[in-house]
Amino acid sequence: MNEKERLSGYKGEALAAIRKAEVEIGDLIRITRNSEIHEGILIPRSEYGDKKHVIIKLKSGYNIGIRITPNTKIERTGKGTKPTFTQPPSLKQNPKLPKIAIISTGGTIASRVDYRTGAVRPALTASDLYSVVPELTKIAQLDAQILFSLLSENITPKHWTEMAKAVSNHILKGVDGVVIAHGTDTMGYTAAALTFSLQSLPVPVILVGSQRSADRPSSDAATNLIGAVVAAAKVPFAEVSVAMHESTSDSSIILHRGAKVRKCHTSRRDAFKSVNASSLARVQEQRIIMLTEKYRKRDLTRKLDLKPEFNEKVALVKFYPGMNPAIVDWYVKKEYRGIILEGTGLGHVGSFFYEAIRNAVEHNVVVGMTSQCIWGRVGMNVYGQGRDLLALGVIALEDMLPETATVKLMWIFGQTRDVEEAKTLLKTNVAGEISSRTLAEK
């Protein structure tokens, strides 16, 4: 390891202080500044890091930055400890178990913590899976593939296309289910994308993430992964769904429909919620408890209908008081094909937006309306403003999530260039993204 690697990313005062203390990345260090004392593992900085802070990983799992001043003292107190992996009883696959493909795209769940540096880096090999989670050998025969090593905020529609194709390839090889390990940040968007691009699925496709990395005592990585593999192997339905903690307890994993799921908390393990729809099933002690009777059944003879293309010329625009309607004109000028408005309440925007919307519709831009309330259904026939918007050509998107509607319109313009066909598809329930109206909404 050369000096650059050892002190990776540090510069200025921070680099000078580390050099002076003769510590390196991965060392357990103590930083004393006046009366404050912090102890943790020295971890690398990013290329955007400033010159003044040294970053350490605390015992709690959190990283903190400490500003270096002339009277800051750094000393080494030990070496970062390497983890000791337990080898599984046998790496031999049991041919009687269902065949499950695991596609890794990155994120916390697919990350292997570098215990020396304390840094969480996306990387997961097939054999890692068995060594980290030995239980998996008893549930399924695994075929692991690293497709990407991306934090999910960097995943774009192009990656959705790749993922859909990868799933299709595994299905053609005859697997009984597919698990996709994914960062949680945009997992809801990807779940919607795969729901539209993988139609007529013969087997289940389960997305799984983790809210706490494997180096945290409260990590949900192993329990979620086991839950997802159990689901892929055993659920009776062939749908795209998301497997995550149902509550803060480790005892049950819940499966959400791909087009109706949303990340609703920054850090809780039960961050994912089904919105305007019931969840599909619960996994408890490796058993499946169904929560709905409406689903597409597994059927290995069914032929997958792969439609993996997306068009990024679709914008999600969240409305707020004082918003400049010229933003809509900008998208029109940039030749966007569609705009999903995240309006207020039952599906409204201020009347100062009407002219821009009229202009967009006249330029053949498809404009759909969802609600920033998130829960509930747009109802554009209740008030005059809603009817005005419908008359302008805005399409009411029922109880579709704004995020799902955006993904759907990107997908639609990946399938067709025809505006009328696009509008019809947008209004039609293609893959469970629109729930039928409940009889008695309270």
Next chain:
Amino acid sequence: MNEKERLSGYKGEALAAIRKAEVEIGDLIRITRNSEIHEGILIPRSEYGDKKHVIIKLKSGYNIGIRITPNTKIERTGKGTKPTFTQPPSLKQNPKLPKIAIISTGGTIASRVDYRTGAVRPALTASDLYSVVPELTKIAQLDAQILFSLLSENITPKHWTEMAKAVSNHILKGVDGVVIAHGTDTMGYTAAALTFSLQSLPVPVILVGSQRSADRPSSDAATNLIGAVVAAAKVPFAEVSVAMHESTSDSSIILHRGAKVRKCHTSRRDAFKSVNASSLARVQEQRIIMLTEKYRKRDLTRKLDLKPEFNEKVALVKFYPGMNPAIVDWYVKKEYRGIILEGTGLGHVGSFFYEAIRNAVEHNVVVGMTSQCIWGRVGMNVYGQGRDLLALGVIALEDMLPETATVKLMWIFGQTRDVEEAKTLLKTNVAGEISSRTLAEK
């Protein structure tokens, strides 16, 4: 009433069909088309209405549009019935009761349903209040003011300024509390705006809305209004809050803090939720049940600190996969002072956004990060990408709602032109918008 008023808004085939049937706005009509029969009150169309649909208000309270075809038959079955208001026992104010100002800004709660036309129009006079909700005479002496008649999606920062000044005027006249009737669509934004612009309040300011108009059997207009007036008269705290149904039952009204409240359902009466904070109090059978011990006490001798100015050059930008970072450049070019990012998870955007953010910060645009998860707290020191964004100059906005952060930054740039002062204010808990970190977040 001339013909134009009678058939207001109708044109083309729809107008011809109505003329032929000799019916007018407000008539109870039956429309028969093939085997379908619809009955309801004929209501006016908006200026954007098409030529083909006739709109009727059904008994259920919902409006529907029926397409006129050559074989559609319209007939009058009766006159729309006018409501019979019960006069309150006495309109004389009781001088022993607390003095409450009611400022009406429009919206469903402040709307008077025109029972002849079935149309809901924003309008509420002082005497209407007593006649519609006679209970109010026993709770407070009311001083009602119509400030605006706006559907809340048309409310802009300029209206927040007017509202803050109107509240201040009432407080200078010595009221014991202020109630603001407001449309629910953007009531959360207005509540945040008033929280920042009405500092050091001597008395409570209670915003109240209604999710169902007074002509609906399930209307929450009266119960919410009574709850708000009780709250304004009796709560021990002097804060800006929102009074709405706590559940779907009419039995309790909950008071949410102005900077921590959000509309989370399009139609439910309990649509408003306190996010990342406890509610302030509950109103049950006209009694106040406190839900927190932390609040600013009422004190009529305290001097209100009125800071009513807002600057609209602040954008809320919700991130999604495939988003075009050039939108950030556009705001910079348009000389926006601030951008609130609604990032993913703990406060992330794709690295393809970094260059645009760096450019914005270099142009002295204040960039703040919130999370589209809505619940939880941004934590930008956990992953490398978060630290990268901090290094670029992005400010982590803790557990502030994206909507509240946007309003706050508009308010900040109404107070100062100094970028460093703006950044400091944005990070500081000014009026309860940032909750202190809980000891044990699960």
